[in-house]
Amino acid sequence: MKTNHLLLCWLLATLVFLVYSCNKDESSYPVVDGADPVLTLRMERIRTEIGREFRIQGQINDNDGISKIKLSCAEILLNKTIDVSRDSLVKAFNLDYKFKTLPSQTGDNFTVTVTVEDVLGKTVERSIPLTMDGDFTAPTFTVAPDENVTVLIKSVTRLNLRFSLTDDKGLGSVKIDIPELNVSESITSFENPRLFSYSSSVVLPSTAGSYACTITAKDAQDNETVRNIMLQVSQTPDFQKMYLIDVDNATLLNSDLFGVPALIERTAPYTYRARYYNKANGTRVRFAPQKTDFNPICYGIHPDDASKLTDEPDISQPIMLTSVGYNEITFNIQSGNFSVRAYTPTDTPIPVGSNMLLDPGRPNEGSTPLRLALIGAGLPGAGSWSPSSPLFLEQHATNKYLFFAEFNLQAGNSISFIIGPHHSWGWWYEPFWRWDRANDPETNVSNGGENPGNWTISTTGRYRFEFDTHLKRSRFYPIN
Secondary structure, eight states, X not given: OHHHHHHHHHHHHHHHHHHHHHHHHHHOOOOSOOOOOEEEESOSXXXXXXXXXEEEEEEEEOTTOEEEEEEEEGGGTEEEEEEOOSSSOOOEEEEEEEEEOOXXXXXXXXXXXXXXXXXXXXXXXXEEEEESOOOXXXXXXXXXXXXXXXXXXXXXXXXXXXXXXEOSSOEEEEEEEEGGGTEEEEEOOOSSTTEEEEEEEEEEOSSSEEEEEEEEEEETTOOEEXXXXXXXXXXXXXXXXXXXXXOSOTHHHXXXXXXXXXEOEEEETTEEEEEEEXXXXXXXXXXXXXXXXXXXXXXXXXXXXXXXXXXXXXTOBOEEEOSSEEEEEEEETTTOBEEEEEOOOOSOOOOTTSEEESOTTOGGXXXXXXXXXXXXXXXXXXXXXXXXXXXXXEEOSSOTTEEEEEEEEOTTOEEEEEEEEOOTTXXXXXXXXXXXXXXXXXXXXXTOSBOOOOEEOXXXXXXXXXXXXXXXXXXXXXXX
């Protein structure tokens, strides 16, 4: 009986010791100062957009040790607990937590609560306003001067400086600087902050010279876009490049991925030849040495002499093409002489639909109908760089040299491709066409050239790609 009593006492003592030990291991921490945690947030307000990731940042200090941090906002489904002190005490913690709202999120104003608890159970809480009015996109030039602009010397030499800007949330300021000419203009008030057009005549010295011009556009949250332009004042130069313009709106010169305006051929000093497929009667064309605007030089018919061209963009009249099909325009920018004629190409169109052997070395393996296609990455409904799963091109009903495709693209996505034949085994075959250069290509190169760059889509919508095997020219542009 005495033995049983001693055994019971031993068991009770052991149990008390174990309970005390466990409690001490889990919740007994030495008190250093017993003060509340110190929470310092790095922002007074978080600005974001629906569907965009944002960050909650701050510094937490507690001499007794930090236990956990809770981040919460029920409306956006934020409910996160960060356990801090486990095997060892943490007395300083750098908070940097990322969270992304759902694309289906509704509402504009929320409150994020940050709660910190230390190992003694003391807590501190802070609230941060969260708003969906963040601005992360810099202003965009829809019309802008080229990086190099030639201004021709006249009795009064003028630059008609024009540009247009858009911003998804609203412009904050626009500044124009030409330091050597003491030109400095700042604009901070806008009738429509999301769309702004500028036009001003700047008088330049009537002697040869170069002048740096900078246009700086900022939105309301200081996202910045800068356009640096070198103004070259000179007599009529022998332009190494000239472009055909078949649109009336300068915005269309800047919204394409490439091909608008179209590069033409320089055949001799000051002399150029433009070959162009005219789809309908009444197409209006002019010519310019710059690609992004009609200013400062645009060649068209002189209003006082229909047999001559003038370089003045404000008075030059388009050349009207009345012959459907291929047209050739030759002109000299010194004399102003020009001519227009219709012609028929002599090269053979690609024999679309004809049998193409899958393996020329093994004719018995069979054949497939020849079809041209875009082969690359980012093409909707197509494989990645797969000749067996390309985006097919359609052949024009009456012009057998012309191929096209239309498809939808999303802003921010990138796309790249070459032109080549479909091959059901995924083989790379001739004929194929690449590019004269990776970015902003101007001509196609048959069975050679450079691989494409990663072309970024700036606006969501429907796009059209056209390729002319006779002209070896492509254009890729939005159609909505």
